[in-house]
Amino acid sequence: xxxxxxxxxxxxxxxxxxxxxxxxxxxxxxxxxxxxxxxxxxxxxxxxxxxxxxxxxxxxxxxxxxxxxxxxxxxxxxxxxxxxxxxxxxxxxxxxxxxxxxxxxxxxxxxxxxxxxxxxxxxxxxxxxxxxxxxxxxxxxxxxxxxxxxxxxxxxxxxxxxxxxxxxxxxxxxxxxxxxxxxxxxxxxxxxxxxxxxxxxxxxxxxxxxxxxxxxxxxxxxxxxxxxxxxxxxxxxxxxxxxxxxxxxxxxxxxxxxxxxxxxxxxxxxxxxxxxxxxxxxxxxxxxxxxxxxxxxxxxxxxxxxxxxxxxxxxxxxxxxxxxxxxxxxxxxxxxxxxxxxxxxxxxxxxxxxxxxxxxxxxxxxxxxxxxxxxxxxxxxxxxxxxxxxxxxxxxxxxxxxxxxxxxxxxxxxxxxxxxxxxxxxxxxx
Amino acid sequence: xxxxxxxxxxxxxxxxxxxxxxxxxxxxxxxxxxxxxxxxxxxxxxxxxxxxxxxxxxxxxxxxxxxxxxxxxxxxxxxxxxxxxxxxxxxxxxxxxxxxxxxxxxxxxxxxxxxxxxxxxxxxxxxxxxxxxxxxxxxxxxxxxxxxxxxxxxxxxxxxxxxxxxxxxxxxxxxxxxxxxxxxxxxxxxxxxxxxxxxxxxxxxxxxxxxxxxxxxxxxxxxxxxxxxxxxxxxxxxxxxxxxxxxxxxxxxxxxxxxxxxxxxxx
Numbered sequence: 001x002x003x004x005x006x007x008x009x010x011x012x013x014x015x016x017x018x019x020x021x022x023x024x025x026x027x028x029x030x031x032x033x034x035x036x037x038x039x040x041x042x043x044x045x046x047x048x049x050x051x052x053x054x055x056x057x058x059x060x061x062x063x064x065x066x067x068x069x070x071x072x073x074x075x076x077x078x079x080x081x082x083x084x085x086x087x088x089x090x091x092x093x094x095x096x097x098x099x100x101x102x103x104x105x106x107x108x109x110x111x112x113x114x115x116x117x118x119x120x121x122x123x124x125x126x127x128x129x130x131x132x133x134x135x136x137x138x139x140x141x142x143x144x145x146x147x148x149x150x151x152x153x154x155x156x157x158x159x160x161x162x163x164x165x166x167x168x169x170x171x172x173x174x175x176x177x178x179x180x181x182x183x184x185x186x187x188x189x190x191x192x193x194x195x196x197x198x199x200x201x202x203x204x205x206x207x208x209x210x211x212x213x214x215x216x217x218x219x220x221x222x223x224x225x226x227x228x229x230x231x232x233x234x235x236x237x238x239x240x241x242x243x244x245x246x247x248x249x250x251x252x253x254x255x256x257x258x259x260x261x262x263x264x265x266x267x268x269x270x271x272x273x274x275x276x277x278x279x280x281x282x283x284x285x286x287x288x289x290x291x292x293x294x295x296x297x298x299x300x301x302x303x304x305x306x307x308x309x310x311x312x313x314x315x316x317x318x319x320x321x322x323x324x325x326x327x328x329x330x331x332x333x334x335x336x337x338x339x340x341x342x343x344x345x346x347x348x349x350x351x352x353x354x355x356x357x358x359x360x361x362x363x364x365x366x367x368x369x370x371x372x373x374x375x376x377x378x379x380x381x382x383x384x385x386x387x388x389x390x391x392x393x394x395x396x397x398x399x400x401x402x403x404x405x406x407x408x409x410x411x412x413x414x415x416x417x418x419x420x421x422x423x424x425x426x427x428x429x430x
Numbered sequence: 431x432x433x434x435x436x437x438x439x440x441x442x443x444x445x446x447x448x449x450x451x452x453x454x455x456x457x458x459x460x461x462x463x464x465x466x467x468x469x470x471x472x473x474x475x476x477x478x479x480x481x482x483x484x485x486x487x488x489x490x491x492x493x494x495x496x497x498x499x500x501x502x503x504x505x506x507x508x509x510x511x512x513x514x515x516x517x518x519x520x521x522x523x524x525x526x527x528x529x530x531x532x533x534x535x536x537x538x539x540x541x542x543x544x545x546x547x548x549x550x551x552x553x554x555x556x557x558x559x560x561x562x563x564x565x566x567x568x569x570x571x572x573x574x575x576x577x578x579x580x581x582x583x584x585x586x587x588x589x590x591x592x593x594x595x596x597x598x599x600x601x602x603x604x605x606x607x608x609x610x611x612x613x614x615x616x617x618x619x620x621x622x623x624x625x626x627x628x629x630x631x632x633x634x635x636x637x638x639x640x641x642x643x644x645x646x647x648x649x650x651x652x653x654x655x656x657x658x659x660x661x662x663x664x665x666x667x668x669x670x671x672x673x674x675x676x677x678x679x680x681x682x683x684x685x686x687x688x689x690x691x692x693x694x695x696x697x
């Protein structure tokens with residue numbers, strides 16, 4: 001019974017489950033769509049400097065964007081605790097099947113996949129009442145405040161951490177800086193893991209950081225695992241789960257242009273309903289979205305949130321629908337703007353090397369504050385502030401105010417990745 | 431002589447109208463060529479990576495195609511394209527070129543050879559007869575390179591026959607850079623090699639998926655280290671080498687490793 005429950009959680013919270021990283025495949029899209037994207041990318045590069053427009057987004061239709069209430073109802077952020085359970089469940093299954101034999105598992109995922117947040121909730125898994133009740137308590141390894149260490153000091157720092165009982169590092173990118181004194185901690189960790197000096201553990205790592213360390217430690221064979229890419233089917237399941245996962249009525253989303261349905265019908269409900277009705281026609285929106293986001297759930301969700309529209313009076317209706325959710329009286333409708341009409345953030349014209357250093361540095365380290373960014377890129381604070389403010393206006397980066405930590409935005413990530421590729425920077429594998 | 435070659439007969443049919451027509455075709459072809467030579471490099475500059483190199487490489491090829499197409503269109507307008515007429519015209523042309531413009535013809539033919547052998551393409555960093563720079567354009571007779579000091583050097587294509595041409599990136603965006611360090615002996619060599627490798631890996635300009643190598647030679651005056659790595663863009667090579675040298679030197683000094691302080695002639 002518990003296994004079945006866990007399977008359901010894994011199916012909806014982590015569609016596709018965990019797979020070895022070398023088996024990861026990008027979601028496919030139509031040739032037409034690929035060509036369209038390539039032409040659009042080239043035109044964007046050519047138009048840089050011609051068009052002075054600074055506004056990154058302009059609504060292409062008359063329907064209003066979702067309000068906060070509507071968004072939290074129709075496209076909310078995922079529940080990372082449930083995602084953590086799904087990951088633990090998938091790892092347990094892989095171990096029981098013999099696919100995973102290492103004590104220390106490396107989980108690699110592209111930015112915004114939610115892996116860091118899910119791993120951060122691992123200590124909650126072993127608590128009573130949670131699905132995986134036989135799991136031991138997980139010990140989160142927090143990064144130090146400063147990341148400059150000599151080899152000797154790095155050894156001492158790791159000696160002070162308890163790696164004998166199950167441990168988890170939610171994000172390895174928080175443990176290093178791309179500077180001469182910033183590599184020691186991760187180097188020492190990998191040495192200990194390779195020597196078998198640690199107990200069972202999980203290392204979560206952003207794909208950009210992992211690629212860097214894969215090149216740096218060319219002989220290390222860590223065989224990482226990764227969440228499977230979100231294809232159209234998985235995105236449909238996941239979006240439906242997010243919108244109706246807490247027992248609310250299923251969401252019906254339709255394209256603004258042609259009225260085609262976007263999300264798959266809820267299981268069970270469709271069988272009885274479609275018996276006497278015409279077969280529904282579905283849009284290719286999810287397939288295009290999966291390709292645009294390269295199967296990245298966080299990016300797909302950000303674009304999904306951006307593409308949803310509601311009628312002006314829908315806000316009150318949604319609240320009513322929420323009140324009556326137990327009786328499943330009404331399905332909440334929302335409208336979806338086609339990807340082609342959605343204006344995603346574009347790269348502003350600037351000195352490409354400096355912009356590239358900044359964006360690449362942010363992705364490598366999963367976000368950095370200004371001082372660290374200066375240390376990593378070698379760009380002066382003054383120039384950094386100019387570049388960052390321009391990128392912020394273009395909605396490509398954002399700054400967490402309390403810590404002053406700069407990060408690439410999920411909705412800007414496809415553009416950033418594509419431009420870094422054009423400029424010749426090292427990329428991740430996803 | 432001209433009568434013997436049959437040229438007079440070949441050109442007998444040329445009328446004023448035909449001349450105008452041919453002139454018009456040549457002017458249009460020239461305009462297209464100029465447009466291709468001006469517009470495509472500009473577009474290429476806006477694109478990064480491989481698309482830039484492909485677009486630059488297509489310029490001389492397109493120009494050759496335009497020239498060939500112009501000849502094919504203009505020749506029948508001026509003369510009747512019979513076998514005798516063609517032999518007469520091309521025979522006379524060969525004679526004139528052979529005597530009067532031998533070197534020019536030599537460069538033209540070498541120019542055509544460069545288009546399919548491709549010893550250099552626009553965007554390549556090459557060295558010919560001690561001149562190093564990036565190929566800016568490939569003309570019919572000569573190639574233009576721009577040196578790091580922003581000087582344009584014209585290199586006739588006939589250098590292809592008898593000069594050594596070194597090509598740093600050979601049509602790709604992978605160009606290896608080398609930073610040299612001349613150090614006094616009596617230090618931990620493996621530690622210095624590790625440190626210099628880290629210097630390259632921590633540079634934001636490094637293409638980390640390409641090899642990063644540290645080579646060391648034992649010389650009579652001390653140790654000679656060569657740090658080899660690839661920048662993300664060949665245009666960044668000088669910044670890259672400067673950065674590697676500066677950061678490497680600073681870290682070596684911090685570690686107490688001394689540089690040789692006497693003048694050294696490096697062969």
